[in-house]
Amino acid sequence: MAASGDIDLAGFGRSGWSPFSKPHFVTGDYRIAQDHLEKSSKGLFQLSVPHNERFRRYSSKARLLGESLVTAVNIDSEAGYRIEMNADPDLIYVQVLLQGSALYQQCTTRVEVRSAQLVLQEARAVTRKDWGGPTQLMAFRLSRRALERLAAQTMGALGARPLDFDTIQVIDLERVPTLWHHILMIYNDLQEPTPFLTGPSADHAEQILLHLLLQSIPNSHSGRQLPVPARSAAPYYVRRVETFIRDHAREQIDIQDMVRAAGVSARSVYLGFRKFRDTTPMAYLKEIRLNLARQALLQAPANKAMPVTGIALDCGYENPSQFSRDYRIRFRETPTETTRRAVRSKAISCDDAAG
Structure with missing residues (x-):
């Protein structure tokens, strides 16, 4: 520049x-x-x-x-x-x-x-x-x-x-x-x-x-797809961990909880995610949490009582500052910017104006 x-x-x-x-x-x-x-x-x-x-x-x-x-x-x-x-x-x-x-x-x-x-x-x-x-x-x-x-x-x-x-x-x-x-x-x-x-x-x-x-560029499809598409059919223990993460993403879970859900060793879980999902179990968890938070932020105008910090905590983040950093990296905008865009979209009826 x-x-x-x-x-x-x-x-x-x-x-x-x-x-x-x-x-x-x-x-x-x-x-x-x-x-x-x-x-x-x-x-x-x-x-x-x-x-x-x-x-x-x-x-x-x-x-x-x-x-x-x-x-x-x-x-x-x-x-x-x-x-x-x-x-x-x-x-x-x-x-x-x-x-x-x-x-x-x-x-x-x-x-x-x-x-x-x-x-x-x-x-x-x-x-x-x-x-x-x-x-x-x-x-x-x-x-x-x-x-x-x-x-x-x-x-x-x-x-x-x-x-x-x-x-x-x-x-x-x-x-x-x-x-x-x-x-x-x-x-x-x-x-x-x-x-x-x-x-x-x-x-x-x-x-x-x-x-x-x-x-x-943030759009109506951002965050809707699964974090990483499967390369091929994953073994049962990878699918078990995926289901466990989706069901408990809002809770304070860690890799040991995932290992217990999988029924195999931590090494097998890690290698399974790397081979079949091209990610790690904790990165998968973070992506699920960020997607949950984005959907909540986009719906914020109908639930104004929940500030950004409240949404971060509700989606499993313990540190709101870390949530904001992760969110901006993932969606190329801050949580507050997402909320403002959602408010503007609800408040402005451009289709009526064009007509």
């Missing part, structure tokens, strides 16, 4: 590389930029600026990555500008801010965003974005149906549930390093005169991107 907070992209590419050195579309005329954006997005986006004479430049370069449209955008408007995005129920819109800042508003949700952050927004209602000045960003227009198909393939019946990322989420890029580096690879390839990501390679890169988004 650059010292100013903007992303120093040149450090990731070849010497002297500029992210917009080969723009696909460039204009210094505000009216042409306005017309281009509206027509190229088929009416999805509208551009407006407070002072036409202070508009300097618009450039963009777009390419399909599988079914997803990827666009690198640079807008230089000294007095800022506004983008309005119309509703599209199938659209999941992801932006990575490389330079600049903005205020996003959808229904009554207002979120401030700055450089070195990723924004994921649902497009179920009109969204207004007010930008404070010159900006550089990378945008992904993704299909909700494609993400739901992927979830169904990887999670079975659980993946058939409706996918919901909430209205707007803002994630620091440093919190999702794997996702960020994959996006950066796509970005670098977008600038090449002869891109590598075409045909099957583009499809594969898109699938990885969708997988990482489902895993990295």
Whole structure:
């Protein structure tokens, strides 16, 4: 990251590389930029600026990555500008801010965003974005149906549930390093005169991107699947321990309790979990407890008497601070952030607003 907070992209590419050195579309005329954006997005986006004479430049370069449209955008408007995005129920819109800042508003949700952050927004209602000045960003227009198909393939019946990322989420890029580096690879390839990501390679890169988004950004599927899918049929003692953990996760149990439930040695239990579940018994217990806590936090608006500490204790954690650390690592957000998102989701009826 650059010292100013903007992303120093040149450090990731070849010497002297500029992210917009080969723009696909460039204009210094505000009216042409306005017309281009509206027509190229088929009416999805509208551009407006407070002072036409202070508009300097618009450039963009777009390419399909599988079914997803990827666009690198640079807008230089000294007095800022506004983008309005119309509703599209199938659209999941992801932006990575490389330079600049903005205020996003959808229904009554207002979120401030700055450089070195990723924004994921649902497009179920009109969204207004007010930008404070010159900006550089990378945008992904993704299909909700494609993400739901992927979830169904990887999670079975659980993946058939409706996918919901909430209205707007803002994630620091440093919190999702794997996702960020994959996006950066796509970005670098977008600038090449002869891109590598075409045909099957583009499809594969898109699938990885969708997988990482489902895993990295909190959504309605987070924490619903079993902690680790089985590699093959596990022996009876592994299944016994799994059942024991699910039945007693809220209690203060330890490895000795698991060994007694299994009826075999501690070594056999440990090796069984490593071989057939690619985890350890205690890690499995922690995952179950975190999933229980997440479901309780998502239901918190209907049970406001239970604070985060109470939920942590109820789900088997003795140390609330350790719970908060484990929770943030697992779900990429704090327990309080989960509760706030749940409250906003219950309080805002975006579907009615869009109608």
